[in-house]
Amino acid sequence: MIEKSGFDGRIYSLQKLNFLEISHTCLECLSEDIFKLSNLAQLCLTSNMLKSVPATLGSLHCLRSLDLSFNNISVIPDIFNHLSNLSSLILSGNKIQSIPSVRGLKLLHEFSASKNELTVCYFRFLFF
Numbered sequence: 001m002i003e004k005s006g007f008d009g010r011i012y013s014l015q016k017l018n019f020l021e022i023s024h025t026c027l028e029c030l031s032e033d034i035f036k037l038s039n040l041a042q043l044c045l046t047s048n049m050l051k052s053v054p055a056t057l058g059s060l061h062c063l064r065s066l067d068l069s070f071n072n073i074s075v076i077p078d079i080f081n082h083l084s085n086l087s088s089l090i091l092s093g094n095k096i097q098s099i100p101s102v103r104g105l106k107l108l109h110e111f112s113a114s115k116n117e118l119t120v121c122y123f124r125f126l127f128f
Helices: 009-013 032-036 055-059 123-127
Strands: 019-021 042-044 065-067 088-090 110-112
Touching: 009 032, 032 055
Parallel strands: 019 042, 042 065, 065 088, 088 110
Antiparallel strands: none
16 A cells, blocks of 8 residues: 555565556655665656655665656755666656766666756766
C-alpha cells in the first residue's frame, strides 16, 4: 500500500526487485530503508510530492536509471559518486537550486535537470 508518508515496509523484503515505479501517487517521502533494495536497477518516482532524497539512495550500487522528475525536491544529496552504474538521471521539474557533481558517472548518457530553480550551474564541475 502506498501512502503520502511512504509505502508499505514489506516492499523492502523484495531483495531481488530490480525495477520499481511509483509515479503519480502523491508520495511525500522515501524511507531511508530504500538501501535494502540492493538489486534495484531502475527507480522511477516521477510526479509525486517528494521533498527530499535520502542519502541511503547512494547505496543502490546496481542502479542504472533514476527518475525523480516532477516532485518538490529542493536539495539533492551528494550521492552520485556511489552510483557508478547510473546511465540515466532525470531531475527535471523540481525546485533544485544546485546539483552535486556527476563527473564520476562514466556510464551516464542521459541527464536532464530542466524546469528547476538552478541558480548557478558549473558544467565543468558537473561533468569534467
